[in-house]
Amino acid sequence: MNEIRHIVFDIGKVLIHYDPDIPFSRLIPDAEMRKWFFDNVCTGAWNIEQDRGRTWQEAEALLIAEHPDHAENIRNFRRHWHEMVPHAYEDSVVLMERLIADGHDVTMLTNFAADTFAEARSRFPFLQKPRGVTVSGEIGLIKPDHAIYDHHARAFGLEPAATLFIDDSQKNVDGAKTAGWQAVLFTDAPTLKFDLKALGIAV
Structure with missing residues (x-):
């Protein structure tokens, strides 16, 4: 398994709560x-x-x-x-911020309407901290389409095999793997911390 040099977070139900x-x-x-x-x-x-x-x-x-x-x-x-979208998952946000502080290359890839993402970004300042974000509604592609993973990798100069994707949807995790990325299914922050440690990333 390739060493992980890039970490990509989903947003909804990973960093912020969403419930209609x-x-x-x-x-x-x-x-x-x-x-x-x-x-x-x-x-x-x-x-x-x-x-x-x-x-x-x-x-x-x-x-x-x-x-x-x-x-x-x-x-x-x-x-x-x-x-x-009433609140953030503070324990997940802490993990992401630690990864950034430790020098890891962190970006975000999300299925989000363009206008609601702009609203979320103004409400949750931590969404400004990663190096960048691909928002599906801005580019006309959605997960788990293969093309959105390729787009994100090109846009941010990621090597797919050295990229770890974190998402709460199994089909999106599978889509990332099909695109040649490594990926883990998010369930909660303690499990994510365990998964990162198993991949050689201490937080």
């Missing part, structure tokens, strides 16, 4: 109705297209045409997005 249920448990109090709304209206497949670069205006118009009775809650998804 936080505002929608108030907006749609009935659990079954809320589940139906996420399964049939503001679905994961719909939301990921904003991560690919589709504007919220386009996304809302598409759904409102299909589900006019749910227009208000369709708009509420973006309107209340800030509530979906």
